[in-house]
Protein backbone atom coordinates (compact mmCIF):
# COMPACT_ATOMS: atom_id res chain seq x y z
CA UNK A 1 0.00 0.00 0.00
CA UNK A 2 1.24 3.51 -0.83
CA UNK A 3 2.46 5.74 1.97
CA UNK A 4 -0.10 8.47 2.69
CA UNK A 5 1.30 11.96 3.18
CA UNK A 6 -0.63 15.08 4.19
CA UNK A 7 0.35 18.47 2.78
CA UNK A 8 -0.72 21.68 4.50
CA UNK A 9 0.30 24.70 2.48
CA UNK A 10 0.00 28.16 3.91
CA UNK A 11 1.39 31.62 4.36
CA UNK A 12 1.91 30.87 8.06
CA UNK A 13 2.27 34.60 8.78
CA UNK A 14 2.37 33.51 11.60
CA UNK A 15 1.66 29.80 12.18
CA UNK A 16 -1.13 29.51 14.76
CA UNK A 17 -2.84 26.84 16.83
CA UNK A 18 -5.55 26.13 14.23
CA UNK A 19 -2.85 25.21 11.69
CA UNK A 20 -1.28 22.73 14.10
CA UNK A 21 -4.70 21.38 15.17
CA UNK A 22 -5.70 20.94 11.55
CA UNK A 23 -2.50 19.06 10.68
CA UNK A 24 -2.86 16.76 13.71
CA UNK A 25 -6.56 16.14 12.97
CA UNK A 26 -5.80 15.21 9.36
CA UNK A 27 -2.95 12.93 10.45
CA UNK A 28 -5.25 11.07 12.84
CA UNK A 29 -8.41 11.01 10.74
CA UNK A 30 -6.77 9.93 7.49
CA UNK A 31 -4.18 7.57 8.95
CA UNK A 32 -1.34 9.56 7.38
CA UNK A 33 2.31 8.66 7.79
CA UNK A 34 3.08 12.33 8.43
CA UNK A 35 1.98 15.83 7.46
CA UNK A 36 4.28 18.29 5.69
CA UNK A 37 3.70 21.97 6.36
CA UNK A 38 4.67 23.89 3.24
CA UNK A 39 5.24 27.62 3.74
CA UNK A 40 4.55 29.59 0.57
CA UNK A 41 7.32 31.78 -0.87
CA UNK A 42 4.97 34.17 -2.60
CA UNK A 43 1.25 33.47 -2.14
CA UNK A 44 0.35 35.25 -5.37
CA UNK A 45 -3.30 36.00 -4.50
CA UNK A 46 -2.42 37.93 -1.34
CA UNK A 47 -0.88 41.19 -0.24
CA UNK A 48 2.87 40.88 0.54
CA UNK A 49 3.51 38.97 3.75
CA UNK A 50 4.58 40.72 6.95
CA UNK A 51 7.26 38.29 8.15
CA UNK A 52 10.20 37.09 6.04
CA UNK A 53 10.55 33.51 4.83
CA UNK A 54 13.24 32.82 7.43
CA UNK A 55 11.09 34.25 10.24
CA UNK A 56 8.07 32.19 9.14
CA UNK A 57 10.28 29.10 8.97
CA UNK A 58 11.66 29.78 12.44
CA UNK A 59 8.11 30.06 13.85
CA UNK A 60 7.06 26.84 12.08
CA UNK A 61 10.06 25.07 13.52
CA UNK A 62 9.16 26.21 17.05
CA UNK A 63 5.46 25.35 16.67
CA UNK A 64 5.87 21.78 15.43
CA UNK A 65 8.87 20.83 17.58
CA UNK A 66 6.95 18.49 19.83
CA UNK A 67 5.00 16.75 17.04
CA UNK A 68 7.08 13.95 15.52
CA UNK A 69 4.53 13.37 12.72
CA UNK A 70 4.61 17.00 11.52
CA UNK A 71 7.42 18.17 9.22
CA UNK A 72 8.37 21.27 7.31
CA UNK A 73 8.87 21.11 3.56
CA UNK A 74 10.70 24.18 2.19
CA UNK A 75 10.11 23.27 -1.47
CA UNK A 76 8.21 26.50 -2.23
CA UNK A 77 10.63 28.81 -0.43
CA UNK A 78 13.56 27.04 -2.13
CA UNK A 79 11.86 27.41 -5.53
CA UNK A 80 10.89 31.05 -5.02
CA UNK A 81 8.48 32.93 -7.26
CA UNK A 82 4.70 32.59 -7.16
CA UNK A 83 3.72 29.59 -5.06
CA UNK A 84 1.57 27.50 -7.33
CA UNK A 85 0.39 24.34 -5.60
CA UNK A 86 0.36 22.48 -8.89
CA UNK A 87 4.10 23.10 -9.37
CA UNK A 88 4.75 21.79 -5.86
CA UNK A 89 2.71 18.63 -6.44
CA UNK A 90 4.52 17.96 -9.72
CA UNK A 91 7.89 18.29 -7.97
CA UNK A 92 7.09 15.89 -5.13
CA UNK A 93 8.44 12.33 -5.42
CA UNK A 94 6.12 9.83 -7.13
CA UNK A 95 4.92 6.90 -5.03
CA UNK A 96 3.12 8.28 -1.96
CA UNK A 97 -0.54 9.13 -2.00
CA UNK A 98 -0.88 12.86 -1.28
CA UNK A 99 -3.65 14.63 0.66
CA UNK A 100 -3.82 18.41 0.24
CA UNK A 101 -5.29 19.82 3.45
CA UNK A 102 -7.17 23.10 3.35
CA UNK A 103 -9.73 25.20 5.16
CA UNK A 104 -13.23 25.87 3.80
CA UNK A 105 -12.22 29.48 2.95
CA UNK A 106 -9.65 28.20 0.46
CA UNK A 107 -12.08 25.60 -0.87
CA UNK A 108 -14.45 28.43 -1.88
CA UNK A 109 -11.53 29.90 -3.80
CA UNK A 110 -10.15 26.66 -5.20
CA UNK A 111 -11.21 27.07 -8.83
CA UNK A 112 -9.14 30.27 -9.06
CA UNK A 113 -5.94 28.32 -8.32
CA UNK A 114 -3.47 27.71 -11.13
CA UNK A 115 -4.36 24.45 -12.99
CA UNK A 116 -6.80 23.44 -10.26
CA UNK A 117 -8.12 20.51 -12.30
CA UNK A 118 -4.66 18.94 -12.24
CA UNK A 119 -4.27 19.54 -8.50
CA UNK A 120 -7.28 17.35 -7.82
CA UNK A 121 -5.80 14.65 -10.06
CA UNK A 122 -2.52 14.57 -8.13
CA UNK A 123 -3.85 14.87 -4.58
CA UNK A 124 -6.94 14.11 -2.57
CA UNK A 125 -8.54 17.22 -1.09
CA UNK A 126 -9.16 17.08 2.68
CA UNK A 127 -11.15 20.06 3.93
CA UNK A 128 -11.85 21.54 7.35
CA UNK A 129 -14.71 23.77 8.38
CA UNK A 130 -13.80 27.35 9.16
CA UNK A 131 -15.95 30.06 10.77
CA UNK A 132 -17.18 32.44 8.09
CA UNK A 133 -16.89 29.92 5.26
CA UNK A 134 -19.21 27.23 3.95
CA UNK A 135 -17.76 23.78 3.54
CA UNK A 136 -19.01 23.22 0.04
CA UNK A 137 -17.07 22.55 -3.14
CA UNK A 138 -17.60 25.02 -5.98
CA UNK A 139 -19.86 23.46 -8.63
CA UNK A 140 -17.04 23.10 -11.16
CA UNK A 141 -14.92 21.20 -8.63
CA UNK A 142 -17.81 18.89 -7.73
CA UNK A 143 -18.31 18.03 -11.40
CA UNK A 144 -14.60 17.54 -11.93
CA UNK A 145 -14.21 15.26 -8.90
CA UNK A 146 -17.20 13.24 -10.07
CA UNK A 147 -15.54 12.68 -13.44
CA UNK A 148 -12.34 11.60 -11.67
CA UNK A 149 -14.32 9.25 -9.42
CA UNK A 150 -13.09 11.13 -6.39
CA UNK A 151 -14.78 12.99 -3.61
CA UNK A 152 -13.91 15.72 -1.20
CA UNK A 153 -12.80 14.45 2.19
CA UNK A 154 -14.35 16.41 5.09
CA UNK A 155 -12.12 16.50 8.18
CA UNK A 156 -13.58 16.18 11.69
CA UNK A 157 -12.14 19.56 12.74
CA UNK A 158 -14.17 21.68 15.15
CA UNK A 159 -14.77 25.20 13.80
CA UNK A 160 -11.88 27.19 15.27
CA UNK A 161 -12.07 30.99 15.29
CA UNK A 162 -8.37 31.72 14.81
CA UNK A 163 -6.84 33.52 11.84
CA UNK A 164 -3.40 34.94 11.16
CA UNK A 165 -5.07 38.19 10.07
CA UNK A 166 -6.69 38.65 13.47
CA UNK A 167 -3.43 37.73 15.22
CA UNK A 168 -1.49 40.35 13.22
CA UNK A 169 -4.17 42.95 13.96
CA UNK A 170 -4.18 42.15 17.67
CA UNK A 171 -0.41 42.30 17.93
CA UNK A 172 -0.33 45.63 16.11
CA UNK A 173 -2.96 46.98 18.52
CA UNK A 174 -1.12 45.61 21.56
CA UNK A 175 -3.98 43.21 22.32
CA UNK A 176 -3.77 39.70 23.72
CA UNK A 177 -3.38 36.67 21.45
CA UNK A 178 -3.78 34.16 24.28
CA UNK A 179 -5.01 30.79 23.05
CA UNK A 180 -4.19 31.57 19.42
CA UNK A 181 -0.44 30.97 19.27
CA UNK A 182 2.05 28.51 20.70
CA UNK A 183 3.59 30.31 23.68
CA UNK A 184 7.12 29.91 22.31
CA UNK A 185 6.03 31.33 18.95
CA UNK A 186 4.51 34.28 20.81
CA UNK A 187 7.85 34.82 22.56
CA UNK A 188 9.69 34.70 19.22
CA UNK A 189 7.30 37.32 17.81
CA UNK A 190 7.94 39.59 20.82
CA UNK A 191 11.73 39.11 20.62
CA UNK A 192 11.82 39.98 16.91
CA UNK A 193 9.26 42.79 17.24
CA UNK A 194 7.11 41.25 14.51
CA UNK A 195 3.67 42.52 13.53
CA UNK A 196 4.02 45.82 15.39
CA UNK A 197 2.15 48.88 14.16
CA UNK A 198 4.47 51.18 12.16
CA UNK A 199 5.59 54.02 14.41
CA UNK A 200 4.24 57.45 13.48
Ligand SMILES: Nc1ncnc2c1ncn2[C@@H]1O[C@H](COP(=O)(O)OP(=O)(O)OP(=O)(O)O)[C@@H](O)[C@H]1O
Pocket residue numbers: 009010011012013018019022101102103104105106128129130131160161162163164165166
Ligand atom coordinates in the same frame (compact mmCIF):
# COMPACT_ATOMS: atom_id res chain seq x y z
N1 LIG B 1 -9.01 28.47 11.84
C1 LIG B 1 -8.86 27.70 10.76
N2 LIG B 1 -9.74 26.70 10.51
C2 LIG B 1 -9.60 25.92 9.39
N3 LIG B 1 -8.61 26.06 8.48
C3 LIG B 1 -7.72 27.03 8.69
C4 LIG B 1 -7.78 27.89 9.84
N4 LIG B 1 -6.75 28.77 9.78
C5 LIG B 1 -6.09 28.48 8.65
N5 LIG B 1 -6.66 27.45 7.98
C6 LIG B 1 -6.23 26.86 6.71
O1 LIG B 1 -4.83 26.68 6.75
C7 LIG B 1 -4.24 26.95 5.47
C8 LIG B 1 -3.14 28.01 5.62
O2 LIG B 1 -3.75 29.19 6.10
P1 LIG B 1 -2.98 30.59 6.25
O3 LIG B 1 -1.54 30.36 6.49
O4 LIG B 1 -3.36 31.47 5.13
O5 LIG B 1 -3.63 31.11 7.63
P2 LIG B 1 -4.82 32.11 7.81
O6 LIG B 1 -5.15 32.14 9.25
O7 LIG B 1 -5.92 31.80 6.85
O8 LIG B 1 -4.10 33.46 7.40
P3 LIG B 1 -4.68 34.89 6.98
O9 LIG B 1 -5.65 35.33 8.03
O10 LIG B 1 -3.43 35.72 6.88
O11 LIG B 1 -5.36 34.66 5.64
C9 LIG B 1 -5.40 27.38 4.56
O12 LIG B 1 -5.85 26.24 3.83
C10 LIG B 1 -6.48 27.82 5.54
O13 LIG B 1 -7.78 27.65 5.02
Ligand SMILES: O=C(O)c1ccc[n+]([C@@H]2O[C@H](COP(=O)([O-])O)[C@@H](O)[C@H]2O)c1
Pocket residue numbers: 008009010011012038040043045046083084085086106112113114
Ligand atom coordinates in the same frame (compact mmCIF):
# COMPACT_ATOMS: atom_id res chain seq x y z
O1 LIG C 1 -1.77 27.34 -6.65
C1 LIG C 1 -2.45 28.36 -6.55
O2 LIG C 1 -2.76 29.06 -7.54
C2 LIG C 1 -2.88 28.82 -5.17
C3 LIG C 1 -3.75 29.89 -5.00
C4 LIG C 1 -4.11 30.26 -3.70
C5 LIG C 1 -3.60 29.55 -2.62
N1 LIG C 1 -2.76 28.50 -2.85
C6 LIG C 1 -2.15 27.78 -1.73
O3 LIG C 1 -3.09 27.58 -0.68
C7 LIG C 1 -2.40 27.58 0.56
C8 LIG C 1 -3.12 28.56 1.50
O4 LIG C 1 -2.99 29.86 0.98
P1 LIG C 1 -3.22 31.14 1.89
O5 LIG C 1 -3.21 32.29 0.94
O6 LIG C 1 -4.55 30.90 2.57
O7 LIG C 1 -2.09 31.15 2.87
C9 LIG C 1 -0.95 27.97 0.26
O8 LIG C 1 -0.18 26.80 0.17
C10 LIG C 1 -1.06 28.62 -1.10
O9 LIG C 1 0.13 28.53 -1.88
C11 LIG C 1 -2.41 28.13 -4.08
